[in-house]
Amino acid sequence: MKKIKGLMLLLVFGLTLGLVACQAEEEGFNTDSNITVYTRDTTSGTRAGFMGGIGFDEAESSDDVLVEGFVIKDNTGIMTSLQTDEFGIGYVSLSSLTNEIKGLSFNGVAPTEANVINNTYDLKRPFNWMVRTEGDFPSQEVEDLVEAFVAFLGTTDGADIINNAGAVALPATQTWDDIKANYPITEQDNSGVTVRFGGSDSIQKVAEALTQAFSAKAGNFVADHDHTGSSDAYKRVVGDQKDESVGKDVGFASRPFKDSELEVGGVALPEEQYGQLAWDAIVAIVHVNNPLNNVTADDLRKIYDGTYTKWSDLITE
Amino acid sequence: MSMLNRNKRENLYKGITYGASFISLGVLLLIVGYVFLNGFRLLNFDLITNNYTAVTYIADLDEGFELGNYTTSKEFNEETFYSEKWGLALTDDTDLQGKNVIVVTYVHPDSPLHTLQNKGVGDPNLDLRTEYEVIRIAFDGAASALSSRGAENMINLLDQQDNIRELEFATTGGGIRGSIITTLYLIVLTLVFALPIGIGAAIYLNEYAKNNKFNRMLRSFIETLTGVPSIIYGLMGLAIFVPITIRLTSATTGNLISGSMTLAVILLPVIIRTTEESLKVVPDDYRFASLALGASKTQTVFKVILPNAFSGILTATLLAIGRIIGESAALVFAIGTSIKDDVYLTDRSTSLAVHIWSMMTDEPANIELSSTIALIILMIVLVLNISIKLVSKRFMRKYGVVR
Numbered sequence: 001m002k003k004i005k006g007l008m009l010l011l012v013f014g015l016t017l018g019l020v021a022c023q024a025e026e027e028g029f030n031t032d033s034n035i036t037v038y039t040r041d042t043t044s045g046t047r048a049g050f051m052g053g054i055g056f057d058e059a060e061s062s063d064d065v066l067v068e069g070f071v072i073k074d075n076t077g078i079m080t081s082l083q084t085d086e087f088g089i090g091y092v093s094l095s096s097l098t099n100e101i102k103g104l105s106f107n108g109v110a111p112t113e114a115n116v117i118n119n120t121y122d123l124k125r126p127f128n129w130m131v132r133t134e135g136d137f138p139s140q141e142v143e144d145l146v147e148a149f150v151a152f153l154g155t156t157d158g159a160d161i162i163n164n165a166g167a168v169a170l171p172a173t174q175t176w177d178d179i180k181a182n183y184p185i186t187e188q189d190n191s192g193v194t195v196r197f198g199g200s201d202s203i204q205k206v207a208e209a210l211t212q213a214f215s216a217k218a219g220n221f222v223a224d225h226d227h228t229g230s231s232d233a234y235k236r237v238v239g240d241q242k243d244e245s246v247g248k249d250v251g252f253a254s255r256p257f258k259d260s261e262l263e264v265g266g267v268a269l270p271e272e273q274y275g276q277l278a279w280d281a282i283v284a285i286v287h288v289n290n291p292l293n294n295v296t297a298d299d300l301r302k303i304y305d306g307t308y309t310k311w312s313d314l315i316t317e
Numbered sequence: 318m319s320m321l322n323r324n325k326r327e328n329l330y331k332g333i334t335y336g337a338s339f340i341s342l343g344v345l346l347l348i349v350g351y352v353f354l355n356g357f358r359l360l361n362f363d364l365i366t367n368n369y370t371a372v373t374y375i376a377d378l379d380e381g382f383e384l385g386n387y388t389t390s391k392e393f394n395e396e397t398f399y400s401e402k403w404g405l406a407l408t409d410d411t412d413l414q415g416k417n418v419i420v421v422t423y424v425h426p427d428s429p430l431h432t433l434q435n436k437g438v439g440d441p442n443l444d445l446r447t448e449y450e451v452i453r454i455a456f457d458g459a460a461s462a463l464s465s466r467g468a469e470n471m472i473n474l475l476d477q478q479d480n481i482r483e484l485e486f487a488t489t490g491g492g493i494r495g496s497i498i499t500t501l502y503l504i505v506l507t508l509v510f511a512l513p514i515g516i517g518a519a520i521y522l523n524e525y526a527k528n529n530k531f532n533r534m535l536r537s538f539i540e541t542l543t544g545v546p547s548i549i550y551g552l553m554g555l556a557i558f559v560p561i562t563i564r565l566t567s568a569t570t571g572n573l574i575s576g577s578m579t580l581a582v583i584l585l586p587v588i589i590r591t592t593e594e595s596l597k598v599v600p601d602d603y604r605f606a607s608l609a610l611g612a613s614k615t616q617t618v619f620k621v622i623l624p625n626a627f628s629g630i631l632t633a634t635l636l637a638i639g640r641i642i643g644e645s646a647a648l649v650f651a652i653g654t655s656i657k658d659d660v661y662l663t664d665r666s667t668s669l670a671v672h673i674w675s676m677m678t679d680e681p682a683n684i685e686l687s688s689t690i691a692l693i694i695l696m697i698v699l700v701l702n703i704s705i706k707l708v709s710k711r712f713m714r715k716y717g718v719v720r
Contacts, residue, residue, distance in 0.1 A: 076682035156461070157483075160453050164463040175455070175482070189438050201678050213452065213485060216373040219438040226655045226665075245559060245570035246653075 029086065029289050031312040035303055037070040038078045038090030045200055045230040045254030046075070049125025050091045050282045054300040067306030075202075078285070086287045087311060089303060093202060094281035095166030103283040105294040111283040116168040123297075127167055127203050127278040128253045129153065130237050133264075137249060141193045144185035145221055146249050149195070151183065152176055152214050153277045165209040167278040176217060183218075190219030197225045199233030199252035206278065207252055230254050234261040238269065254280065291315060352695070356688030364413045364689065367492025368658040373452065375436045376443045376484045382429030384479060389425060397422050398472040404428030405475070407451060407468040413491035414676075415685045418450045419464045419471060421486070436483060445486060452485040493690060495658040496672040500697070502660060503577055503668055504641050510581035511637060515588030516630060522589070523596040524618050543586040547647040554579030554651030568663035576652035576668075580644060584637045591636060595629015596622060631709045638701055642694055645670040669694050 040047040042061050051059040058065045063072075071088075073081060078090040082101045094111055097103045103111045106123045115121035131150060137143035152158045157176040159169035180186055197207055204227040211223035226248070233251030235241045239261075242248075253261075262269050284295055292315055302308045387404030399406040404425025412418045424431050424445050433443040454475060455461040462474040475481075526532040558575035562568050568575070599622050607617040623630075648671050656675060657666035667675065673690050676683040 076677065076684075157455065160455065160461045160463060164453060164465045166465070177482070187438065212371060212373050212487070213375075216375040216437045216485070224655050224665075226653055228654075245563065 029291055029311075031310070031315050033087040033311055034309055035311055035314075036085055036088040037067050037304060038073055038081055038085075038088055039066065039070055039304070040074065040078070040091075041072050043229060043231065044074075045125065045202055046091065046093055046282060048255040049280075050123065050284075051304075053123040053125070053282060054297040054304070056301045056304055059304060066304055067309065070304075082285050082287055084287075086289050089284065089286050091282050091284050094168075094283055095205075097283055097285070100288070101285045102288045102290060102292075103285050104292060106284065107296050108294055111281055113163070113168055113281075116279055116281045121281055123283070124168075124279045124281045125255055126276045127200075127206065127280055128233075128255075128257060128274060128276050130199075130233050130251045130253065130257070130261075130269075130274040132237055132242065132249055133269075133273065136238075136242070139193070141185060141190065142195055142249055144183065145190060145193060145195055145218060148180075148183035148186050148218055149211075149214055149250065150272075150275070151179055152217070153210070153275075155179065157213070157217075158210065158277075161209050161213045162206055162278045165206040167203075167206045167280050169278050170276065180217070186218035188219050190221040193219075194222040194224050195250065196248045197223055197250045197252070198227055198236055198246075198248035199250075200230040200254040201227050202230075202254040202280065203227070203252040227252070233257075238264050238273075252277075349695070352688045352691045354688075355685055356690070356692040359413065359415055359685055359689040360692060361413075363489065364492055365497065365693070366494055367413060367489060369490055369492055369495055369656045370658055371450070371487040371490025373485060373487040374443050376433035376445070376486070377436050378429055378481060378484075379432055379434055384429065385427070387425040387428055389423070391423055393422065396468065398468045399423070400472045400475050402476050403430060405430050405445075405472075407471055409468045412450065412489055413686075414683060416491075417465070417467075419468045421445060421447050421449045421451060423447060430484070433484065445484070448489065449486045450489060452487055454484050455482045456480070457482050491686075493669065493672055493693070495660055496656060496667050496669050496690075497693070497697075498660045499573065499657070499666040500642060500668045500670075502573055502662070503580065504638055506573065506577035506662075507580040507584065507641050508634065508637065510577055511584045511588055512634065514581070515585050515633070516592050518585070519589045519592035519596060520618060520623075523593050524614075524622065539586050539589055543590070547583055547644055548650070550579055550583045551647035551650035553582070554647060558651065562663070566663045570665055571651055571653045572664055573652065573660070573662045573666065576648055579647050579651040580641055583644065583647060584640055587636055587640065588633045591633035592626070592630050595626040595632070598629070599625045627712060628709055631705055635702060635705055639698060642668070642698060643670055644668075645674050649674065669697075 040050075042063065048060045051057060056065075063070070071081070073090070075092055075096060078092055079096060079098070079101060082088050082090050094103075094113070094116065097111065105111065106121060109115050109121045111121060111123075116124055129150065131146050132143075134143070137146065154170075154172055155174050155176045155178075156172045159172045162169035195211075197211060204225065207227070208223075208225055211225070215221050215223055226246070230253040232241075232246075232248075233253040234257065236244075236246050236248040237251035257274060262274070284300055286292055290311075292311075295314075299308070299314055303314070308314055384402055385404070387401050389399065389404075391406070393399055393406055393408075396410070397406050397408040405421070405428060406423035408420050408422045410418055410420040424447065430445045433445060435441050435443045451464060451471065453461050453463050454471065456474075456478045457480065459474075459478065462471040464471070522532065522536065526535075554575055555571065558578040559571045562572055562575040562578075563570075566572070566574065603621050603625065604617055607621045608614070612620070645668075648668055652667070652671070653665040654667060654671055654675050655665050656672060657664065660666050669690055673687045676687045676690070
């Protein structure tokens with residue numbers, strides 16, 4: 001028995017040592033290495049924003065045009081891969097950026113919130129909202145609350161919450177105090193009213209922060225969040241799933257709405273039914289050992305379409 | 318020569334079995350170690366007892382407040398910043414989910430922030446207490462102080478202002494109390510649906526069914542079902558059980574009952590198979606002896622066979638519970654993914670496994686909290702395991718069954 005215990009200990013030690021040893025080897029960056037290209041899948045709003053932003057529109061919805069051997073991962077997958085894969089390149093939203101990876105400047109402009117607000121950082125995507133058609137809400141209270149919520153999105157108070165949650169709000173001048181008299185519904189106790197929110201996963205944190213703040217301002221209504229992807233913003237708010245159990249009152253999309261999503265049965269949606277609430281910057285990321293600091297749209301396009309396959313194509317010393 | 322060879326060969330085989338068991342043990346230890354190392358930091362009692370939804374308050378200063386020189390003899394650590402002008406100390410901290418927040422550490426008894434006016438609906442008087450998280454402070458004609466910029470920044474901005482327009486603060490949210498309750502509900506409800514049907518089916522198959530083509534087909538069907546991915550069952554639950562429960566109960570969406578029904582269907586093959594195995598190992602002599610004593614077939618089955626198969630049935634139950642706790646894909650469809658604090662049978666809510674899923678789909682994923690929840694799941698399974706063992710021991714003693 002003692003022997004077995006000893007062996008067990010040895011084995012655990014061995015495994016740990018092995019793991020540590022695997023991570024320990026680090027040397028200078030070898031530019032002759034092949035680039036490993038990481039991407040999100042075609043349903044991702046981040047991918048649509050990134051590919052559109054680098055002028056590679058065909059790649060928004062098709063994997064066939066990408067370089068051979070690309071790797072598809074989700075947001076977390078890309079982040080963790082690029083902490084270990086020295087020769088990889090990928091992209092994440094600005095709010096995800098950490099010190100464990102290196103975010104690249106785009107066309108010479110650093111990926112910072114300030115540069116998104118002053119409109120110099122170009123690789124970005126809109127966060128959009130969409131609400132149900134007038135008279136199609138579960139109740140008049142919900143309809144009034146949603147109308148007030150949309151108004152709240154355009155106030156400085158809403159903008160604060162959006163910025164605090166990691167996205168970049170659109171400029172606003174009015175405060176909620178200036179306009180709240182127009183929305184009498186917010187002065188009554190709404191704790192029995194549930195408003196359903198859904199759509200993009202990428203916007204979930206921002207949306208939750210917004211509803212949490214707005215609920216305090218609007219009679220403590222209950223915000224039910226169920227985020228399943230940008231496409232569901234249209235489908236579950238005005239599209240064919242709107243009357244099913246998954247229907248939503250407010251939907252969010254982390255990409256521009258497609259033309260097909262701005263109409264129902266051939267009739268265009270009225271403009272007050274959708275809009276933008278914020279910007280989210282997308283950042284090209286590499287391993288921290290990578291000497292690269294800046295990329296252009298052209299560089300990224302050439303990496304993703306396979307013109308550049310080695311880092312030496314891009315890094316000239 | 319041949320003896321040596323045989324010896325060597327036996328040692329080799331022995332070595333392989335030793336190696337195999339050590340590798341599996343090593344891998345299991347690594348997983349537990351990974352979960353523990355990642356999740357331990359966030360593990361505390363508050364996480365288990367707190368609500369997920371934080372309550373936010375929106376407040377205004379009382380009329381005629383006074384700014385002063387609120388000195389305090391209290392000593393604060395490096396992460397705490399104190400404003401003598403406002404009598405408020407704020408600290409950078411992380412909340413239950415590991416997110417950076419600003420926590421109120423101290424409010425001077427005479428501070429204008431001590432008694433506040435509620436700008437929202439409800440009790441008109443608010444009280445900024447310690448442990449609250451400050452989300453933002455808005456001023457007239459100046460940029461707001463936001464919690465994401467840190468406590469030092471917030472105190473600095475506050476010190477520059479003589480009035481505030483509004484103060485937003487919240488209770489600590491992010492707890493998993495609701496998900497734990499949902500998981501326990503799901504376990505009980507699913508077992509209520511699945512055990513009678515599963516055990517009944519197993520008794521039929523093992524004790525009553527003739528060895529004919531139909532019954533053989535039935536068995537292979539059941540066996541095939543274990544290989545169906547659970548997400549398919551989830552879709553079935555969404556298509557069949559959700560509408561049924563909406564029809565029959567006050568539910569309007571996917572709910573706990575439809576989720577339990579879906580899980581029950583997933584569990585049936587496991588329960589039937591394991592129970593059948595345990596019925597099979599009851600010696601035929603018992604059956605013959607019981608029948609010879611004049612007991613009917615039904616009496617034999619329920620009075621003799623079932624008590625003897627009890628430990629096997631408990632194993633089936635335990636496997637089922639493990640599956641209920643671990644199942645996520647099916648539940649995403651059959652119940653939904655919204656995290657709830659008030660759990661009702663006819664409403665949506667989230668089990669612990671789906672809570673992990675929901676933390677992992679955040680951008681960026683919350684691996685720490687997910688590990689913490691995994692750790693809690695491991696502990697729940699361990700507790701259930703031990704208690705079921707105890708129950709089975711008592712039960713066996715009562716029936717005089719010795720194994």
